[in-house]
Amino acid sequence: MNLLVCISKTPETTAKISFKDNDTAFNADGVSYIMNPYDEWYALVRAIELKEKLGAGKVTIINVGPAANDTVIRKGLAIGADEAVRINMEPASALNTAFQIAEYAKANAFDVVFTGKETIDYNGAEVGAMVAEYLDMPFISFGTNLEMNGNTATISRDIEGGEEVLDVATPFVVSAAKGMAEQRIPNMRGIMMAKRKPLNVVEPAAFTDNVKVVNYTLPAAKSSVKLVDPENMDELVRLLHEEAKII
Amino acid sequence: MSVLVFAESPGGKIKKAVLETVTYAAKTAAALGTDCIALTIGNTTDAGQLGKYGASKVYNVAGVSHFDSQMFTSIIAEAVGKTGADVVILSNSSSGKSLTGRLAAKLNAGCISGVNSLPDVSAGFKVKKNVFSGKSIAQFEITSPVKILSVMGNSIPPEESGAAVEVEAMEVAIPASRITVKEVKTVDGVVPLPEAELVVSAGRGMKGPENWGIIEELAKVLGATTASSRPVADMGWRPHHEHVGQTGVAIRPNLYIAIGISGAIQHLAGVNSSKVIVVINKDPEAPFFKAADYGVQGDLFDVVPRLIESFKKYKAANN
Ligand SMILES: Cc1cc2nc3c(=O)[nH]c(=O)nc-3n(C[C@H](O)[C@H](O)[C@H](O)COP(=O)(O)OP(=O)(O)OC[C@H]3O[C@@H](n4cnc5c(N)ncnc54)[C@H](O)[C@@H]3O)c2cc1C
Ligand SMILES: Nc1ncnc2c1ncn2[C@@H]1O[C@H](COP(=O)(O)O)[C@@H](O)[C@H]1O
Numbered sequence: 001m002n003l004l005v006c007i008s009k010t011p012e013t014t015a016k017i018s019f020k021d022n023d024t025a026f027n028a029d030g031v032s033y034i035m036n037p038y039d040e041w042y043a044l045v046r047a048i049e050l051k052e053k054l055g056a057g058k059v060t061i062i063n064v065g066p067a068a069n070d071t072v073i074r075k076g077l078a079i080g081a082d083e084a085v086r087i088n089m090e091p092a093s094a095l096n097t098a099f100q101i102a103e104y105a106k107a108n109a110f111d112v113v114f115t116g117k118e119t120i121d122y123n124g125a126e127v128g129a130m131v132a133e134y135l136d137m138p139f140i141s142f143g144t145n146l147e148m149n150g151n152t153a154t155i156s157r158d159i160e161g162g163e164e165v166l167d168v169a170t171p172f173v174v175s176a177a178k179g180m181a182e183q184r185i186p187n188m189r190g191i192m193m194a195k196r197k198p199l200n201v202v203e204p205a206a207f208t209d210n211v212k213v214v215n216y217t218l219p220a221a222k223s224s225v226k227l228v229d230p231e232n233m234d235e236l237v238r239l240l241h242e243e244a245k246i247i
Numbered sequence: 248m249s250v251l252v253f254a255e256s257p258g259g260k261i262k263k264a265v266l267e268t269v270t271y272a273a274k275t276a277a278a279l280g281t282d283c284i285a286l287t288i289g290n291t292t293d294a295g296q297l298g299k300y301g302a303s304k305v306y307n308v309a310g311v312s313h314f315d316s317q318m319f320t321s322i323i324a325e326a327v328g329k330t331g332a333d334v335v336i337l338s339n340s341s342s343g344k345s346l347t348g349r350l351a352a353k354l355n356a357g358c359i360s361g362v363n364s365l366p367d368v369s370a371g372f373k374v375k376k377n378v379f380s381g382k383s384i385a386q387f388e389i390t391s392p393v394k395i396l397s398v399m400g401n402s403i404p405p406e407e408s409g410a411a412v413e414v415e416a417m418e419v420a421i422p423a424s425r426i427t428v429k430e431v432k433t434v435d436g437v438v439p440l441p442e443a444e445l446v447v448s449a450g451r452g453m454k455g456p457e458n459w460g461i462i463e464e465l466a467k468v469l470g471a472t473t474a475s476s477r478p479v480a481d482m483g484w485r486p487h488h489e490h491v492g493q494t495g496v497a498i499r500p501n502l503y504i505a506i507g508i509s510g511a512i513q514h515l516a517g518v519n520s521s522k523v524i525v526v527i528n529k530d531p532e533a534p535f536f537k538a539a540d541y542g543v544q545g546d547l548f549d550v551v552p553r554l555i556e557s558f559k560k561y562k563a564a565n566n
Contacts, residue, residue: 037494095352098352120494123497125344126358129316129352132317133317133353142344161433161440164432213386216378217386225541228543233556233557236543236554239541241561246445247502
């Protein structure tokens with residue numbers, strides 16, 4: 001099986017968020033980046049597990065991003081991907097990113113394309129669905145379990161208030177949510193081997209963006225907390241009713 | 248020109264979150280000086296009520312039995328063509344999320360998912376959403392002829408502005424589905440977290456799963472849905488679908504009561520859009536107090552039973 005895993009980077013969650021150029025651009029100074037947790041913990045690990053189970057196949061990771069992303073990409077190789085592709089551009093919009101991934105995937109006949117559920121900075125949950133449409137493949141979002149049986153996958157996915165179990169034949173695109181696999185920490189051997197694995201850099205295809213950021217603002221500051229006497233919960237209920245008016 | 252809203256109806260039912268989406272679409276259409284047209288797919292009871300929330304027409308595409316993003320995208324895209332829609336609005340639900348991007352690729356349209364306020368159409372088409380775990384709000388401009396938005400739950404209250412309408416059938420090509428749904432398991436009786444207006448949530452301060460009785464009782468008295476912090480789900484104290492935060496479910500209920508949860512940034516990411524936050528924690532230094540509207544500094548094992556009694560008293564007096 002030929003497996004493609006889309007990986008993205010995101011500011012580390014405790015990073016201080018600030019903007020520049022009149023609040024029109026993210027200020028990356030001093031921000032450290034991590035691999036998006038859904039991509040690393042669930043999508044990538046499940047793809048590696050499938051390959052290990054079959055004892056055959058290949059796991060390729062793909063990232064649309066600048067050379068600075070190579071550190072995150074090498075981590076993916078250290079966890080166990082066989083090779084990596086980087087589409088050399090600053091990601092400009094979800095549609096553009098998906099278009100670039102799909103262009104690469106078209107030329108390389110993958111059986112399953114994995115994405116994360118969403119990136120944790122912009123929470124788009126868009127790229128996987130877009131790749132699927134460009135490739136004319138089924139898309140299964142928020143997979144929490146995936147088993148392959150020959151060319152058919154049985155996938156459980158999160159839906160409102162429950163889950164759905166479905167069958168789909170390859171090729172398809174799936175987005176991975178919590179539950180699909182367990183996080184793997186790269187070991188020393190993996191890190192050493194990652195240095196010798198191929199990381200191919202591909203130039204992007206032309207694409208016209210149709211979404212752009214106008215500006216960033218900070219949310220209105222929360223008024224400070226009103227403390228309620230722990231002995232007097234009637235008072236809390238009164239406040240929720242009379243002041244907050246939510247019960 | 249028109250605004251097309253996809254009113255999803257899993258299990259045949261139109262939920263409150265969808266009425267919010269239709270209200271959002273109707274207001275967007277009004278701002279653009281055009282009509283709001285609603286589309287339902289599959290068997291749907293009471294779709295005509297969407298007229299009350301501002302849809303001037305309601306169409307139904309029959310003959311579809313299960314959700315498949317590929318099939319639904321093809322249907323909605325054809326409906327966009329038939330209605331001449333230039334704005335398409337969906338709910339930011341599990342199915343809405345898998346349609347927004349897909350439809351954008353099909354129609355070569357700019358999309359923004361998870362918007363939480365109405366678009367600004369005074370010059371161009373601009374819309375906002377929360378980014379970076381709620382630490383910032385980004386405003387985007389969509390420049391393509393067709394624009395697609397998915398609306399976050401609890402962003403706008405459903406508002407009646409018209410009357411029920413007749414549902415009209417729409418004939419479109421329905422492609423064969425390449426997905427076989429084998430099972431749909433839903434928990435009955437409780438409001439799913441993304442739709443819940445009242446949420447009672449607990450964390451590691453509970454010490455163990457055997458202590459959750461007071462959380463469940465509090466939730467029951469309030470008619471609330473229960474949630475948890477991530478470590479609690481990781482340790483198997485609570486089911487995974489209850490875990491809220493950056494890597495769990497993102498919610499924006501009217502009331503979020505956090506009990507024995509420290510308020511780590513990754514937890515706040517999923518809950519800090521709640522309208523009112525109550526924090527119960529014995530540590531006055533717990534970071535959650537900074538994000539709270541009301542705080543109770545005390546031992547949860549004393550405070551929660553007291554709070555249950557107070558809510559019971561309130562209910563008895565107000566019924
Ligand atoms: C990439 C990443 C993603 C993450 N995603 C999430 C996520 O989505 N959701 C999430 O929740 N976490 C997430 N986390 C974990 C997060 O950082 C915190 O570790 C977690 O939220 C802490 O859970 P907690 O508050 O239940 O436990 P703790 O931090 O241990 O807090 C327990 C609290 O209970 C209080 N307490 C103890 N006993 C009592 C008592 N008797 N009465 C009253 N109060 C008491 C304590 O004072 C303390 O504040 C993520 C972490 C990372 C690195
Ligand atoms: N720049 C990128 N390069 C490769 N994959 C990406 C990129 N951005 C997003 N993805 C993938 O698409 C998923 C959803 O991203 P998003 O739609 O931005 O929330 C991520 O979890 C990744 O798997």
